[in-house]
Amino acid sequence: MPPNASSSSPHIQEQYESDEAHLECPKELQAKIAAETRAISGKFGVPEKVQKKKKWYQLETDIIWLNAIALISLHVIGLYHFITFPYIQKWKLFAVGYFCGMVGGFGVTAGVHRYWTHRSYKANLPFRIILMICYLSSGQNSIAAWVRDHRVHHKFSETDADPHNSNRGFFFAHMGWLMMRKHPEVIRKGKEIDMSDVLSDPVVAFAQKHFTVLRILLGVVVPTLIPRYLMNESWYYSIVTMCFIRYILLLNFTWSVNSAAHIWGNKPYDKNISPVENRAVSFMAMGEGWHNYHHVFPWDYKAAELGNYRLNFTTAVIDFFAHLGWVYDRKQPSKSLVRAIAENRGDGSHRIQEVAEPNTCENEYLRKLYG
Ligand SMILES: [Zn+2]
Ligand SMILES: [Zn+2]
Numbered sequence: 001m002p003p004n005a006s007s008s009s010p011h012i013q014e015q016y017e018s019d020e021a022h023l024e025c026p027k028e029l030q031a032k033i034a035a036e037t038r039a040i041s042g043k044f045g046v047p048e049k050v051q052k053k054k055k056w057y058q059l060e061t062d063i064i065w066l067n068a069i070a071l072i073s074l075h076v077i078g079l080y081h082f083i084t085f086p087y088i089q090k091w092k093l094f095a096v097g098y099f100c101g102m103v104g105g106f107g108v109t110a111g112v113h114r115y116w117t118h119r120s121y122k123a124n125l126p127f128r129i130i131l132m133i134c135y136l137s138s139g140q141n142s143i144a145a146w147v148r149d150h151r152v153h154h155k156f157s158e159t160d161a162d163p164h165n166s167n168r169g170f171f172f173a174h175m176g177w178l179m180m181r182k183h184p185e186v187i188r189k190g191k192e193i194d195m196s197d198v199l200s201d202p203v204v205a206f207a208q209k210h211f212t213v214l215r216i217l218l219g220v221v222v223p224t225l226i227p228r229y230l231m232n233e234s235w236y237y238s239i240v241t242m243c244f245i246r247y248i249l250l251l252n253f254t255w256s257v258n259s260a261a262h263i264w265g266n267k268p269y270d271k272n273i274s275p276v277e278n279r280a281v282s283f284m285a286m287g288e289g290w291h292n293y294h295h296v297f298p299w300d301y302k303a304a305e306l307g308n309y310r311l312n313f314t315t316a317v318i319d320f321f322a323h324l325g326w327v328y329d330r331k332q333p334s335k336s337l338v339r340a341i342a343e344n345r346g347d348g349s350h351r352i353q354e355v356a357e358p359n360t361c362e363n364e365y366l367r368k369l370y371g
Contacts, residue, residue, distance in 0.1 A: 286314045
């Protein structure tokens with residue numbers, strides 16, 4: 001049983017029960033399953049080709065030395081402070097720094113990833129503004145650049161057009177890709193990606209227009225001022241905690257989805273693709289480590305089958321705002337569709353292998369569909 005599939009989400013349970021009520025396979029159910037199947041192989045779901053693995057040292061493009069030196073320096077200084085930080089005396093400061101990191105992480109997972117890239121749910125203007133503020137506090141690329149890179153990643157996973165192609169090794173997929181010129185295929189395919197939906201969002205347009213100022217303000221200045229003035233910390237420890245420890249943890253947690261979650265783990269939903277289910281990444285990246293599932297169902301707002309919220313904090317927050325009415329139209333596949341996909345394409349580690357389902361008419365239909 002995959003670790004994220006142990007308990008019941010009310011949404012999934014409802015969906016499952018409604019599916020089970022249609023064992024006669026009426027036309028509507030067949031149409032629904034067929035439509036969901038088409039959606040899977042749609043815009044961002046299926047990689048076009050998978051190339052042979054390459055050795056990590058086969059540098060295919062030039063190194064951007066400024067980026068490389070900046071990222072290495074940041075990590076050397078950050079690692080020094082991470083090791084020497086007085087955790088016992090300053091546990092409150094570390095906790096506040098970690099919380100601020102989670103705020104930025106939420107902007108990445110719920111914002112640029114699940115909302116703007118995959119459109120897996122809808123949100124009102126105040127929530128989109130919250131997502132933008134949270135995301136810009138993470139100090140990463142602009143929203144448009146993030147979305148374009150991630151859409152290309154899904155569409156051309158593990159090919160030259162994948163910005164962080166994991167076939168080029170762990171380091172390249174993790175952070176090396178940010179130190180090098182993009183492969184020409186990444187640029188070529190990136191230009192073909194439809195970004196109109198993202199760029200037409202006034203929240204994104206505002207963030208793009210003032211990106212540099214907002215990034216410095218929300219990514220550096222505000223996080224540093226929080227411990228300095230709200231906790232009366234020294235400038236030294238405010239900067240160390242927020243600009244180094246918070247920032248490098250946040251970056252590496254985000255990057256682990258592209259590296260570790262494409263290399264180490266099981267493949268319950270599709271054994272023929274590289275992304276895997278990785279519990280440690282799910283913990284670090286607030287629910288983004290159920291990556292085999294996510295690449296099969298990129299339009300599911302949970303980015304996991306779930307569920308519970310234990311290793312998917314992002315989904316808990318999205319659901320909370322859904323109860324407030326700020327978030328709506330959360331997309332997710334029916335249980336029967338997930339089951340059919342796992343049965344036909346998975347590596348056998350999905351729970352359906354342990355809990356045999358009755359041989360219903362619906363299952364028969366799905367077998368024909370995928371068999
Ligand atoms: Zn991926
Ligand atoms: Zn994604």
